[in-house]
Amino acid sequence: MKRLVISIIILNATYFVGTSQIHQKADSLHIADTVFYPNDPDPNARIEYETMPEFPGGPDSLLAFAKKHIVYPRSLIKDSVEGRIVFRFCVDDKGIAGDVRFIRSLHPELEKQCTEMVKKMPRFKPGTILTKSEKGWYWRPVKVWYVLPIYFTTTNKNPYKIKLVITP
Helix, strand or coil: CHHHHHHHHHHHHHHHHHHHHHHHHHHHHHHHCCECCCCCCCCCCCCCCEECCECCCCHHHHHHHHHHHCCCCHHHHHCCCCEEEEEEEEECCCCCEEEEEEEECCCHHHHHHHHHHHHHCCCCECEEEEEEECCEEEEEEECEEEEEEEEECCCCCCCCCCCCEECC
């Protein structure tokens, strides 16, 4: 009987120590994030629930980076291959760009140029989303897809009014 009581006491002590360590770990995770509201926010307040990833220097720098790192292949200039490419890439929760998928394609060499440009991109500031937990509201990083249209032309015509135009 004495052994049974001692083993129950040891089991309870182990359980309480283990659960307190789990709660401390959960609390430390919430401390690392920015707690926005301890309770539900005022329904009349205007709150942005998500932020988009930010390219270093802003959206204009993203276009300048793409224009600098995409080269119009000479063989396509010679064959007068012109047109629009639309592709998307993912910026993950760490700010790394990747996972390129083409929505509208024109030529495999141009696809290769776009894929290489995305691989060379510097880290973005990750996008975030406001999430509710037991402790309140906090920001957490989130994966976001970007869509980027590019117009390749040997002349300076831009019938689609696309901001990113690649010329030889």
